[in-house]
Amino acid sequence: MNAPHLPKVAGIDSTVPPPAHTAPCAQGAPAASGAQSAPGALIQDRLAGWVSDLTTLHELTERLSRTAALDGALGELLRAGAALVGARRGLVVLEPADGLGPTTTVGLGLARADLGHLETVPRAATSFGRLLDATAGAIPGVPDSAPTAKTAPPAAAPVTEIVQPDLLADEALDPRHREVAVRLGYAASYALPLLTDTAGRVGAVVWLYDEPAEPAERQRHLIGRYLQYATEHLARLVELDRARSTTATLRTELLPPRLPRVPGVQLAARHGTGPRGGGDWFDALPLPDAALGLAVGSVTGSGPSAVAAMGRLRASLRAYAVMEGEDPVAVLSDLELLLRLTEPARSATALFAFCEPALRKIVLAGAGHSPPLIVGERRTEFVETSLSAPLGMLACWEAPSVDIRPEPGETLLLYTDGLLQRTGDAMDRAFARLHAAAASVPKAARDDPGEIADHVLRTVLPEGLDGPAAAASEEDVVLLAARFE
Known part of the structure; x- marks a missing residue:
């Protein structure tokens, strides 16, 4: 008599070899009453x-x-x-x-x-x-x-x-x-x-x-x-x-390879990227008459398209800064017009500061960006900037500029929202954490903007820029520190 055919069961291939734990049937063993047959x-x-x-x-x-x-x-x-x-x-x-x-x-x-x-x-x-x-x-x-x-x-x-x-x-x-x-x-x-x-x-x-x-x-x-x-x-x-x-290579090439040396100010920058690579950026460029332009910004989206948009935006801002950097409002207005005409489906935040280190004078304007932070021996406070919309959100962008007079030894911290969002806290608590981190900078570290930036990052993000929180977040982090002598 032919051997019985195995029934077909959904998802199971009946041609696979028998399981290793399957023992052959004992020949000649008496079948129990009511028991199933050996096959x-x-x-x-x-x-x-x-x-x-x-x-x-x-x-x-x-x-x-x-x-x-x-x-x-x-x-x-x-x-x-x-x-x-x-x-x-x-x-x-x-x-x-x-x-x-x-x-x-x-x-x-x-x-x-x-x-x-x-x-x-x-x-x-x-x-x-x-x-x-x-x-x-x-x-x-x-x-x-x-x-x-x-x-x-x-x-x-x-x-x-x-x-x-x-x-x-x-x-x-x-x-x-x-x-x-x-x-x-x-x-x-x-x-x-x-x-x-x-x-x-x-x-x-x-x-x-x-x-x-x-x-x-x-x-x-x-x-x-x-x-x-x-x-x-x-x-x-x-x-x-x-x-x-x-994407990381492209982003590295689009960001400044080194920070300029300008008399009267020391610079340091820290940059961390999320797993998909976003459009956060920073810049520092020497301007005529020993001036200095500082900028941070963020482009919506992530991946190669956001990185490419970030590169175009940063290059355009540099051109506008060279032509009219002493008026940060004009720089951001031109940038907003360019973004609206060339990339109408994208928005961005940006902050541009025109610095005169010899006079210790800063004029800055922001478009939907978080306010910078002044860190010194006698004060640690956020700069009061006007509330404004991001670039590309309104038909015509404009916001008043703000004048700052840093004292000798004070440091201006510019950062992107990713630093706050990576904490996982609500924004008000994240701002409080950033303020506490800046206020707790040791006195011995206040002479070095790089050490200030590192201390702030270690305090706000204990796991670091590349820790487990970074792998779980798509947010970039940018921190730019400028210490005035």
Whole structure:
């Protein structure tokens, strides 16, 4: 009699091999009264195994999908894979085939020094090196005596693997590889490439066993299924990382590479960027008659388009400042007209200050921007600026300017709203926190605008510009300090 056909269940591929925990039916065992037949019990056992495997894969892919950065995704891939193949340690080498990067190596249960030891092994002698250098579907240069290259079960996508179940018993093993394996205490390895249909090779991953071992057929099938999703996720994160790197490079090139030296004033600037890269900017430019122009601003939006708009706005402000910098209202009025005509769908905030250091005189105007802060021995106070709309919000922008007379040794702090918003507090409490941070600057640090800026940032943002709060926020932070002598 023909063997019974397994029923089709939604979402389950009935062609996968039986679960490892499924035991064969005992022949000749008497069936209990009312008990199901042996074929029925086998079907239920297989279905239970498939459902268990699918649940496990679902949980692991869900955890991976919540990672938004490459390092986190690589670490999650290693942990999940180690659980699926029964290993304790491993490493993943990220090396996209197009050569555009990023390239990195992340270990599980391996310290940085351990990864350094592995890097001393000739690339061709490592399983991940052979996978990275291999052409699709083949591993060139593997002798017949070396560990065989196998393919995953037919139910999974074609995946080439290198199994080394007993490294120390392999006479063809490279001597340096043997030495490192003994030093690090692993005796077997299981390696897989990270391949996608669209991006090609992304990298390779290796799991290490403390004793001679290799994954069972079921484990290989599960890790193959998992890597199908994981590699696509990594490929998306690689593209995102490249976009962020390009945006960061563009933003760096658009901001001042260095601050000018003007007699009578010392300058310092600090800049932090959110994960998507926003349009916050600053500028300091020497003007005729030993004057100095200071500016900070923010463009709505994030990503490359906001960075490009920021560059255009900053370049235009520099031109207007050179022509009529002594009148900050005129500078911002011209900037507003340009923004309204060239980018009507975008708005921006800006603050421009015309400084005459020899006279210790500042004339400034703001368009929807937070007021600057004066920090000195005898006062720490916000400058009273007129309430005004951001650029691009009204048909015609205009607001009165404000005159400031800083005392010798006082510092003017210009900043963007991101500094306040990254605190997570309501705006009134964020302003109070900023004021308290500026007032608490140690006396020994008040002679250096850089130390003042660093103290304010450490106090307002204890986790720093690049801490966990920065990764969770899309806000840029700009802080420009000008100390008058």
